[in-house]
Amino acid sequence: ETGVTQTPRHLVMGMTNKKSLKCEQHLGHNAMYWYKQSAKKPLELMFVYSLEERVENNSVPSRFSPECPNSSHLFLHLHTLQPEDSALYLCASSQEWTGAPYEQYFGPGTRLTVT
Amino acid sequence: GQNIDQPTEMTATEGAIVQINCTYQTSGFNGLFWYQQHAGEAPTFLSYNVLDGLEEKGRFSSFLSRSKGYSYLLLKELQMKDSASYLCAVVDSNYQLIWGAGTKLIIKP
Numbered sequence: 001e002t003g004v005t006q007t008p009r010h011l012v013m014g015m016t017n018k019k020s021l022k023c024e025q026h027l028g029h030n031a032m033y034w035y036k037q038s039a040k041k042p043l044e045l046m047f048v049y050s051l052e053e054r055v056e057n058n059s060v061p062s063r064f065s066p067e068c069p070n071s072s073h074l075f076l077h078l079h080t081l082q083p084e085d086s087a088l089y090l091c092a093s094s095q096e097w098t099g100a101p102y103e104q105y106f107g108p109g110t111r112l113t114v115t
Numbered sequence: 116g117q118n119i120d121q122p123t124e125m126t127a128t129e130g131a132i133v134q135i136n137c138t139y140q141t142s143g144f145n146g147l148f149w150y151q152q153h154a155g156e157a158p159t160f161l162s163y164n165v166l167d168g169l170e171e172k173g174r175f176s177s178f179l180s181r182s183k184g185y186s187y188l189l190l191k192e193l194q195m196k197d198s199a200s201y202l203c204a205v206v207d208s209n210y211q212l213i214w215g216a217g218t219k220l221i222i223k224p
Contacts, residue, residue, distance in 0.1 A: 056211075098210055106157035
C-alpha cells in the first residue's frame, strides 16, 4: 500500500467502550499527526509525533491516548468517550515536523460515532 | 488570537472561474497552504505560498499578499469533480498550522 492508511474507516462505540484507531504511513516520513474534524469547524490538531516522540499535545482530554511505537505507526486509544467526541479523526504525516513547512499527507479518516 | 476566515460555501457553474478567498490573522507567518477535500475523503495538498504573488499550477492558481493577510485560490475551467471543500492553512511563527474551517464549493452543470 502507498500513502497513509487508517483503520477502521467507521466506528460506533458506546461511552463505556475502549477502542483504538490505527494509522500507518508508507512514505518514510518522520512526523505523524492526529486531527479531529467536526462539521463546519477547522481541523483541530490533537497530537504530533516526531521520530516517535510526542512533541505536541493541544489540551486534549485524557480519554484520548496516543501511541507511536515506530515512525510508521500511530495509534489513538479511546476510552469513556462522550457524544461530543463524535467526529472524523484524521491521521497525517509529513517529512519533518520543524523547520521549513512541509505538506502533510492525510489518511482517509475514521468516522467515529459515540452513542 | 489566531484566526483564519473563509466563506462557508460557494456555488459556481461548470466551465466558469471561481475565486475562494482566505484572510488570516496569525502570530507570525511562514507560509500558507491550500488543500482540497472531497466529501468522505482525505484532504490533499494543492499549493503552498510563502512569497507574495501568484503561483499557477494547471487550472489552479494561488495568490498571496502578506501585507494584507490575504490569499485566494483561483479555479479555472471548472469541472464537476472540483466540487469539494477547500481548506486554507497558515504556518505561524512556531511552524504550527492554523486551519480555516474550509469552503464548500458546489459546481452546477
